Each structure stands twice: as structure tokens, then as C-alpha cells.
Amino acid sequence: MNEVSNPIEIDRDPGVPTGRRLAVVSSRETQQTPSPDTLVEMMMQIAQGRDRQAFALLFRYFGPRLKTFFLRWRLPSGAAEDLVQETMLNVWRKASYFDPERAGVATWIFAIARNIRIDYMRRQRDPSTLPPDPENRPDTVEDGLLGAERDARVRQALSALSPEQQTIVRLSYFSEKSQTEIADELGIPLGTVKSRTRLAMNRLRALLEDKP
Amino acid sequence: MTNRNHATDDTLMRFAAGTLAAGPAIVVEAHLASCPVCRARVGEYEALGGSLLEEMEPTPLSATVLSDMLAMLDNEEATGATVPPPLAPVEIEGIRLPDALRGCDIGSWRWIGPGMKMSRVGVPQDPDANLILLKVGPGRALPDHGHVGTEFTYIVSGSFSDKFGTFRPGDLAEMDDDVEHQPVVDKDGECICLAAMEGKMRFKNVIGRMLQPIFGI
Numbered sequence: 001m002n003e004v005s006n007p008i009e010i011d012r013d014p015g016v017p018t019g020r021r022l023a024v025v026s027s028r029e030t031q032q033t034p035s036p037d038t039l040v041e042m043m044m045q046i047a048q049g050r051d052r053q054a055f056a057l058l059f060r061y062f063g064p065r066l067k068t069f070f071l072r073w074r075l076p077s078g079a080a081e082d083l084v085q086e087t088m089l090n091v092w093r094k095a096s097y098f099d100p101e102r103a104g105v106a107t108w109i110f111a112i113a114r115n116i117r118i119d120y121m122r123r124q125r126d127p128s129t130l131p132p133d134p135e136n137r138p139d140t141v142e143d144g145l146l147g148a149e150r151d152a153r154v155r156q157a158l159s160a161l162s163p164e165q166q167t168i169v170r171l172s173y174f175s176e177k178s179q180t181e182i183a184d185e186l187g188i189p190l191g192t193v194k195s196r197t198r199l200a201m202n203r204l205r206a207l208l209e210d211k212p
Numbered sequence: 213m214t215n216r217n218h219a220t221d222d223t224l225m226r227f228a229a230g231t232l233a234a235g236p237a238i239v240v241e242a243h244l245a246s247c248p249v250c251r252a253r254v255g256e257y258e259a260l261g262g263s264l265l266e267e268m269e270p271t272p273l274s275a276t277v278l279s280d281m282l283a284m285l286d287n288e289e290a291t292g293a294t295v296p297p298p299l300a301p302v303e304i305e306g307i308r309l310p311d312a313l314r315g316c317d318i319g320s321w322r323w324i325g326p327g328m329k330m331s332r333v334g335v336p337q338d339p340d341a342n343l344i345l346l347k348v349g350p351g352r353a354l355p356d357h358g359h360v361g362t363e364f365t366y367i368v369s370g371s372f373s374d375k376f377g378t379f380r381p382g383d384l385a386e387m388d389d390d391v392e393h394q395p396v397v398d399k400d401g402e403c404i405c406l407a408a409m410e411g412k413m414r415f416k417n418v419i420g421r422m423l424q425p426i427f428g429i
Binding site for chain 2: 033052055056059060062063064065066067068069071072080081084085088089092093102103104105106107108109110111113114115117118119122125147150151154155157158169170172173174175176178179180194197198201202204205208
């Protein structure tokens, strides 16, 4: 891949030439969270080798998490599973577009799941809406940083927020309500919602830019 | 970065999360095409979404989901992937519009006042989306209106200024209802912008209010 030391390479048993495969299999057996590099390896095997075993492993890790993600939107269990399938099928179809320099695997799959959820909810609201065409949706993931590096930084920043600020962030991800609607619903002034949001955003921004 | 000519972090986060309404999302997407700073931030907020996805408690799936999928992959292989055809540029009367408007139903210009024309933009994936194109002549004030929710304006061509500064092509103006401003198009040419407002019912009121002094209704 590149000169950056790769944990998978370190894991490799010198007696076994297919060290990468070995690392992938062990992550399943121990049910541990696969490392970001392991996930990238799986994606590469899917993209280049159309590797079904790697796809099944990726599915075992992300499938149940994607289901929770869709359930957060209060979808019935059956619909959530359909969307998990739709998301993972897109992962398979679009695997060759995955670029580890631009995004980590979780980030890339999140963007696919996000588009699929939007399309699903629009179809629910208006059944006459055209079928989803996520292929035409722009991939917005872009940054100078390596995908995995950015993922780690972002994860750290999120955990450094106060519980209230984390709640505000999660609200952005799991609710389509505007600030006006949130204020109405909570019965608090719009200005309060705005100032709390602004504080949370500024704090997150400072953390992301390493200026805590 | 000052947020003045960019999207706010809250907006970029909701864009990345997919929770911004369809109209504002199109306006933000138009801005992203010309703004690497905001694009990088959207990348960060997508990474945040990736983190949130990974920290989800796993919910068991039905036993057949994986086997069903693998069977579907067999059919995929047989049909093969299709390459999408190249897309035509988006225009209104010869004027190039942001690619973010691709697939939208762009009406023709309608006179709404002296030196002022409007085109209602239909968003197929969200019929309630509140999106308009505005063309305002040099030296003219943009329609004077209050807004209830946040208003998102992307400058396609020309420029306008208010007491805080100037907005140029590619800029995004995010105006809260509490902002008192009277933007005026700069004298060197007409200004075309793409504007969206949050909320469904509110837009009708705002548009109503916007057209009220013009039509005397």
C-alpha cells in the first residue's frame, strides 16, 4: 500500500503467506472490533478480488450496526433490515470507488447508509417519488488528511465533548428537525437552542483543529 | 473562517448527516462545489457519522439476510455494472446553474417587481422543498422580507452587499430571522442567486410576505 507501517503486516505469521487473510479471519473469531486497516484490507479484497468471504466479514461487522442506525430512525425492524441489505449491496457495487486516502471504511459506509435513508424516507412521504439513485449522489467525502487519520481525530474530539454537547451533535445526525422546530418542541427559546448549538459546534471545531 | 460567506458548522454537520432539508441541502451543495474549506469540514462531519455508526450497539439481523444478499450478488455478476451516462449542464435561458440543481424542475423567469424576476425550482425528491432562483437588477434591493427560519442564499452570478459586507459568486449567505439586513445588488451588474428556506409551511408565508408589497395582496 505505502510505507506507513501497517499493523496487518506486523501480524503476519512468516510461515503463512496469506497474512492479510489471517488477520481478517482472526477478527471474526475473536469478535473484536477490526482495526481501521483491517477494514481497508477487507474493502480492497472486495474491490479487487470480488472476495465474498471478505464481504461476509464486513457484513458481520457493519450489518448489525447499520440495523441499529436505521432503527434509530424508528423504522420497523423489517424495513431496517431491507435498508441494511440495500446499503451493503451498494458497498459491493461501489467497492471500486472506495479510496482509503479519502475516507475510512466506516465513514464511507455511513455516507452510503445516509443516502439510502434519505431516499427511503422521501419514498415514504411521497410514494410517487422516483426510485433512489444513489449513484448520482455526489460523494462529498474530501480532505487533505488520510481517511483513517481523520477518523481517529474526529472520534477523539467527539468523546471530549460534554454529555450535553454530545447530545446536540447526535441530534444533528438522528433528527431532521430544524432549530426552530427543536425549540418549539422543547418549549425553550430559539435563542437558547442556537447558543447551545453554537457552543457545541465551536468546541468541536476547536478540538478538531487541535486548539482545545 | 468567518461564517459570513460560508455555511455554518451546524449546517455543514446536518448536510453531512443527511438531516438538512432538501432545499437548503441543494443550496449548500452548490456552495460546496466552489468552497474547499466547507468541503473539508463536510468530510470531517461524515467521519463523525462513521464514528457514530461504529459505536452503535449491534442489533442481531435475521438469519437469512446474509445468505439472501450473497444470492443477490450472483445475479449482480450476471447483469454486470452499468456506467451512468454523462450529464448535461444545468441552465436557465443560457445561464449556467450549479450542478446541484441537476434533476430539478426549473421554471422560466417570472416578473415579480421592477428589475426583479423569480423562478420556482421544483425538487423531485421533495415536492415541499422551498427553493427559488432570483434575478435582481444592479443597484436594486433584494426583496425585503422577514424570515421565520434560516434562509440560505447561494450567489450564482453578480454580487450584493449589506452593511456587513459583500457576497460574491460561490459564496453562501446564511441568514437567521434575527438578522436585520437589507442586501442591495452591486451596481456593476445583475445578480442571480439560489435561495432556500427551512420549514414547509413557513415558506409559503414568507413568499407570501415577499410578494405581498409587490402584488398588493
